[in-house]
Amino acid sequence: MIMPRAASQLLLPANPMFIAATLLVALAATMLPLGRHAAAPDLLAVVLTAWAVHQPRRVGVGAAFALGLVMDVHSGALLGQHALAYTLLAFFAITIHRRLLWFSLPEQALQILPLFALAHAVALFGRLIAGGMFPGWWVVAAPIVEAMLWPPVVWLLLAPQRRAPDRDETRPL
DSSP: OOOOTTOOSOOOOOOHHHHHHHHHHHHHHHHSOSOOOTTOOOHHHHHHHHHHHHOTTTSOHHHHHHHHHHHHHHHTOOTTHHHHHHHHHHHHHHHHHHHHTTSOHHHHHHHHHHHHHHHHHHHHHHHHHTTOOOOOGGGGHHHHHHHHHHHHHHHHHHHHHHSOSSOOTTOOO
16 A cells, blocks of 8 residues: 555554543533634534544444534524534545545644634534524634644644654664
């Protein structure tokens, strides 16, 4: 198999407990009562998309739907609004994950930007259909901020997989 151009080293297998812990931390960070600004990024969407791209067999559409329902119940939104947005986000991330891994992290962020914009548009459309108010044009900034968060988030999530299984002075890996 030919290695993708952006892959500089082989990664260790991802620990399922680490994946679950990062998703729960992102869920908790998204649920913090900091006030909801329209341009605030959805950290759960970024982490969910990162795992859907890098571990599509472990984090998929089902996990995205379940986390979306949790977010709907937490925010008191129309039931299924976040679930549909996260499901579409995970589906399209899994669809393009093989092509996406050929690019560097900044290039990946540019290609993930339309997916984040689609997720926010679906959530906004659901809110408007349910009779909610338009949050203002700052809502356009949220996908851009999420795309800017993509490189550091992916780098942090994949950091435990980059270490050598057992350190050895004679082995360069």
